[in-house]
Amino acid sequence: xxxxxxxxEIVKSYQAFDNxxxxxxxxxxxxxxxxxxxATLGNQPPMTCKSLGDKTLITKGTLTGILDRLExxxxxxxxxxxxxxxxxxxxLTTAGQAIFEHTFPTHMQHLEKAFKQLSPQQMVDLxxxxxQLRESIEKLATH
Amino acid sequence: xxxxxxxxEIVKSYQAFDNxxxxxxxxxxxxxxxxxxxATLGNQPPMTCKSLGDKTLITKGTLTGILDRLExxxxxxxxxxxxxxxxxxxxLTTAGQAIFEHTFPTHMQHLEKAFKQLSPQQMVDLxxxxxQLRESIEKLATH
DNA sequence: GATTATTAGTCCTAATTAGAACTAAGTGAG
DNA sequence: CTCACTTAGTTCTAATTAGGACTAATAATC
Numbered sequence: 001x002x003x004x005x006x007x008x009e010i011v012k013s014y015q016a017f018d019n020x021x022x023x024x025x026x027x028x029x030x031x032x033x034x035x036x037x038x039a040t041l042g043n044q045p046p047m048t049c050k051s052l053g054d055k056t057l058i059t060k061g062t063l064t065g066i067l068d069r070l071e072x073x074x075x076x077x078x079x080x081x082x083x084x085x086x087x088x089x090x091x092l093t094t095a096g097q098a099i100f101e102h103t104f105p106t107h108m109q110h111l112e113k114a115f116k117q118l119s120p121q122q123m124v125d126l127x128x129x130x131x132q133l134r135e136s137i138e139k140l141a142t143h
Numbered sequence: 144x145x146x147x148x149x150x151x152e153i154v155k156s157y158q159a160f161d162n163x164x165x166x167x168x169x170x171x172x173x174x175x176x177x178x179x180x181x182a183t184l185g186n187q188p189p190m191t192c193k194s195l196g197d198k199t200l201i202t203k204g205t206l207t208g209i210l211d212r213l214e215x216x217x218x219x220x221x222x223x224x225x226x227x228x229x230x231x232x233x234x235l236t237t238a239g240q241a242i243f244e245h246t247f248p249t250h251m252q253h254l255e256k257a258f259k260q261l262s263p264q265q266m267v268d269l270x271x272x273x274x275q276l277r278e279s280i281e282k283l284a285t286h
Numbered sequence: 287g288a289t290t291a292t293t294a295g296t297c298c299t300a301a302t303t304a305g306a307a308c309t310a311a312g313t314g315a316g
Numbered sequence: 317c318t319c320a321c322t323t324a325g326t327t328c329t330a331a332t333t334a335g336g337a338c339t340a341a342t343a344a345t346c
Contacts, residue, residue, distance in 0.1 A: 001251060003258035006270045007160070013277040014157040015200055017150070020284045022304085031331065049295060057158055062333055064296055069331080086294045086341045108144060115146035117279035122272060127149045129261075129269045134156040136260035137163050165334085174301065192325060205303055207326055212301080229311045229324045 017114070024110045028103045033058060033066050035103065038075065038092070042100035046091035048081065075099055160257070167253045171246045176201060176209050178246065181218065181235065185243035189222065189234035218242055 018032070025035045036056045041047070047055075053063050067090065070076045075096035078088045092100060115123065161175070168178045179199045184190070190198075196206050210233065213219045218239035221231045235243060258266065 001255075002263060003255060003261075003266060006258065006261075006266045006273075007254065009270045009273045009277070010153075010157060010160065011200070013273045013280075014153060016277045016280045016284070017153065020280050033332065050293085057154070058332090059334060060295065061297080061335065065332075081294095084294085084342075088295080111150065112144070112146060114280045114283055115149065115276070118146075118149075118272075118276060120145060123146060123149045126269070126272045126276070127152045129265060129272070130149075130152045130156045133258070133261060133269070134152070134159045137156075137159045137257045140163060140257055176302065193323085201302090202304060203325065204305070204327085208302075224324095227312075227324080231325080 038100050039104055041092045046089035048087045181243050184235045189232035191230045
């Protein structure tokens with residue numbers, strides 16, 4: 001049971017980050033998943049739902065609703081995929097692009113403050129330790 | 144922007160853990176928050192919603208619904224609080240206690256496997272690095 | 287080439303989520 | 317004591333969440 005403090009700390013870190021990030025995103029009239037989608041589409045060629053879901057870690061059933069709301073807000077559009085009629089290409093509209101250009105840098109600056117306390121070396125070390133743990137968890141999950 | 148890999152890794156680690164943990168909890172006919180509540184009440188004297196929410200990091204509006212469902216399942220009961228008529232004491236029923244005794248150790252064993260790859264020292268280091276980061280984030284959030 | 291299997295996305299359901307409004311009950315200042 | 321303030325929980329709403337059923341289209345196999 002010596003792993004409990006670590007587990008607890010992972011959960012609390014994640015939630016602390018969320019509690020810090022979410023109000024700022026809300027002040028831009030977006031929800032966190034909506035911002036995530038806009039940020040992922042920004043400065044990228046249009047992509048399929050599948051690809052968007054893989055990058056944002058949002059499952060397909062959830063993604064449909066998020067895209068519906070962004071479409072109503074006029075920020076994204078669904079276009080037919082020439083190469084594969086099963087799928088679509090999701091792209092930012094001009095309005096969505098403008099939102100991206102305004103909100104993305106602002107939010108990155110907001111987040112950067114939270115990480116300023118760590119040295120670059122600490123960030124590298126922490127990242128690689130978490131990665132090792134994650135990969136060992138993922139290995140088990142596929143069994 | 145050097146913090147992005149770390150941020151990404153925190154999110155992915157958290158989700159990897161969730162993806163590993165959730166199916167096992169579901170196999171015991173509970174949802175993750177329901178299990179969280181049972182585990183928090185287990186081997187503890189009855190506690191108020193407030194206290195339960197603080198420990199599980201579940202907000203009060205959410206907690207009401209989770210407790211409703213656990214009450215319907217006969218696992219918890221809400222009892223009047225003698226000392227303060229505004230609040231209640233939440234307690235495991237006999238059935239809930241039995242579920243706790245069966246599912247808690249089983250799930251701990253399941254989780255332990257995921258952390259076996261890390262040495263005790265690595266766990267301590269990782270925990271303290273995350274804690275430092277979290278505390279610096281929390282300091283900003285209170286502004 | 288026909289059949290089978292896989293893939294992409296939508297729709298549906300049950301549960302969670304945060305936050306705000308609301309009620310009831312305790313606390314504190316005068 | 318009385319009025320303002322705080323606290324505990326419920327209720328409500330809009331959005332997310334995962335997962336399964338479903339449709340349409342593509343790929344794979346024989």
